[in-house]
Amino acid sequence: SFYIGIDIGSTAIKVALADADGEKVASRVDPTGADFRANAVRSFERLMTDNGVRRREVRYILATGYGRRLFREADDSMSEITANAVGAHRVGQAYGGVATVINIGGQDTKAIGLDDDGHVNKFAMNDKCAAGTGRFLDVAARNLEIGLKELGDYHHRVQGMPATLNSTCAVFAESEIIGLLATGHGKPEIVAGIHAAIAKRTARLARRVGLGERVLFDGGPALNTGLVAALEEALMRELIIPPEPQTVTAYGAALLGRDIDRSERALAEEELP
Amino acid sequence: SFYIGIDIGSTAIKVALADADGEKVASRVDPTGADFRANAVRSFERLMTDNGVRRREVRYILATGYGRRLFREADDSMSEITANAVGAHRVGQAYGGVATVINIGGQDTKAIGLDDDGHVNKFAMNDKCAAGTGRFLDVAARNLEIGLKELGDYHHRVQGMPATLNSTCAVFAESEIIGLLATGHGKPEIVAGIHAAIAKRTARLARRVGLGERVLFDGGPALNTGLVAALEEALMRELIIPPEPQTVTAYGAALLGRDIDRSERALAEEELP
Ligand code: SF4
Numbered sequence: 001s002f003y004i005g006i007d008i009g010s011t012a013i014k015v016a017l018a019d020a021d022g023e024k025v026a027s028r029v030d031p032t033g034a035d036f037r038a039n040a041v042r043s044f045e046r047l048m049t050d051n052g053v054r055r056r057e058v059r060y061i062l063a064t065g066y067g068r069r070l071f072r073e074a075d076d077s078m079s080e081i082t083a084n085a086v087g088a089h090r091v092g093q094a095y096g097g098v099a100t101v102i103n104i105g106g107q108d109t110k111a112i113g114l115d116d117d118g119h120v121n122k123f124a125m126n127d128k129c130a131a132g133t134g135r136f137l138d139v140a141a142r143n144l145e146i147g148l149k150e151l152g153d154y155h156h157r158v159q160g161m162p163a164t165l166n167s168t169c170a171v172f173a174e175s176e177i178i179g180l181l182a183t184g185h186g187k188p189e190i191v192a193g194i195h196a197a198i199a200k201r202t203a204r205l206a207r208r209v210g211l212g213e214r215v216l217f218d219g220g221p222a223l224n225t226g227l228v229a230a231l232e233e234a235l236m237r238e239l240i241i242p243p244e245p246q247t248v249t250a251y252g253a254a255l256l257g258r259d260i261d262r263s264e265r266a267l268a269e270e271e272l273p
Numbered sequence: 274s275f276y277i278g279i280d281i282g283s284t285a286i287k288v289a290l291a292d293a294d295g296e297k298v299a300s301r302v303d304p305t306g307a308d309f310r311a312n313a314v315r316s317f318e319r320l321m322t323d324n325g326v327r328r329r330e331v332r333y334i335l336a337t338g339y340g341r342r343l344f345r346e347a348d349d350s351m352s353e354i355t356a357n358a359v360g361a362h363r364v365g366q367a368y369g370g371v372a373t374v375i376n377i378g379g380q381d382t383k384a385i386g387l388d389d390d391g392h393v394n395k396f397a398m399n400d401k402c403a404a405g406t407g408r409f410l411d412v413a414a415r416n417l418e419i420g421l422k423e424l425g426d427y428h429h430r431v432q433g434m435p436a437t438l439n440s441t442c443a444v445f446a447e448s449e450i451i452g453l454l455a456t457g458h459g460k461p462e463i464v465a466g467i468h469a470a471i472a473k474r475t476a477r478l479a480r481r482v483g484l485g486e487r488v489l490f491d492g493g494p495a496l497n498t499g500l501v502a503a504l505e506e507a508l509m510r511e512l513i514i515p516p517e518p519q520t521v522t523a524y525g526a527a528l529l530g531r532d533i534d535r536s537e538r539a540l541a542e543e544e545l546p
Contacts, residue, residue, distance in 0.1 A: 107445065130444030139444065171403035171412065171443045172380065
């Protein structure tokens with residue numbers, strides 16, 4: 001039997017498949033697009049097909065993320081904070097445990113404090129201001145005419161000092177970036193400056209939940225090695241970057257579905273005559 | 274003899290010419306452009322030429338605005354808060370006086386409380402967040418493919434309810450505007466929603482300096498009659514919109530230059546043997 005978690009975010013749909021033991025079997029990431037309900041169904045079906053899993057073998061489907069309520073194929077839905085915590089706790093076991101999770105998403109940034117059992121004990125989120133979220137990376141990359149995936153490479157090519165971005169606002173930062181380009185600053189220096197600015201904001205958010213020794217960083221921007229370096233500098237510690245950082249929350253949702261399924265079955269067995 | 278005030282802002286250069294009595298003779302508004310120093314010199318020279326004023330007839334030139342220190346032709350420079358207060362106080366005499374000034378600029382919004390002599394007694398500014406500044410109007414107009422000058426007309430064409438903008442962030446509001454267009458909302462309704470959002474923020478700023486009975490609204494966005502209507506609704510009072518609301522600060526700078534010149538001359542006369 002299998003469990004599927006689906007995380008429908010503002011920019012990407014993430015699906016994860018777990019087996020009876022809760023081991024992650026596979027995952028995938030697709031763009032959310034305009035018709036995110038149809039795209040979510042497609043992602044979910046492809047995940048099964050690609051892994052030779054039939055619908056009736058999937059015992060529980062749990063949805064999370066901002067589009068979770070519109071995904072009617074799910075058995076239930078849960079907040080992405082809970083799902084992220086569960087996923088990070090499990091993934092983090094290979095690293096000796098996780099005390100703090102930092103997640104940068106397409107339009108929000110979250111910091112979650114975990115207790116030893118992986119339960120959420122503190123939580124902070126910025127979803128009001130685009131500066132410091134993944135959205136600012138999108139905007140900045142577009143201004144620089146750089147692909148999102150190239151940001152890390154540019155960052156590591158810095159020769160001099162990173163450029164200083166004075167604006168704390170993403171809109172004003174756009175003009176600043178254009179000004180920096182016009183005055184001959186190199187793209188690597190500007191990219192490093194952008195990463196430093198986002199890292200600074202993220203570190204401030206993370207400190208609000210109290211920073212543990214072992215900090216896991218997930219979400220799409222965790223694939224950006226430049227941002228990882230900047231965040232490690234701002235937090236003054238090494239970060240745990242799990243493989244497939246984008247699908248930690250979807251995997252957590254699959255694990256949560258497995259828990260629910262198992263307790264429901266336990267209950268049903270007790271009730272047998 | 275004449276006095277010139279020049280207000281070098283982020284989007285426009287405003288110059289005003291005052292005569293010996295401090296009456297406003299003329300003013301002009303030009304785009305700041307890339308080389309704002311050269312453009313400032315050009316605006317200033319055109320103002321003189323167009324009004325048949327020779328350089329030696331100008332007794333004092335006072336610069337204000339964010340580019341004020343780079344305009345070397347000026348005799349002195351002063352903050353735009355002081356200049357705006359002085360200009361609004363004088364302009365407001367025709368309306369029975371002014372207690373509060375609201376200025377929306379290209380990249381900031383200010384609220385100034387004036388005492389009966391026109392001195393600044395309280396002051397609040399937002400220059401950190403683009404939402405609620407003129408910049409947001411630029412961005413929104415671009416998203417709607419509407420000229421800035423057309424915003425007022427669109428606003429007054431509203432038939433149903435203004436659209437609701439939930440984002441308090443200009444970046445997230447951009448996506449919301451695109452979403453509202455995609456779901457068939459009319460441009461007039463969206464424009465009215467944008468004006469309501471900016472008015473709400475501006476009203477909050479204005480209340481921080483204490484709202485007097487007579488409130489003057491100046492800066493370029495005061496030409497937008499839709500925004501004026503929204504702000505009047507948010508503040509629950511009629512606003513004083515001076516003629517040429519863009520050049521109130523430049524005019525104030527000219528008046529300040531006249532004051533300085535007169536006191537310097539008074540001093541010089543005293544010192545004569
Ligand atoms: S500071 Fe800029 S990015 Fe942040 S809420 Fe304001 S407009 Fe948005």
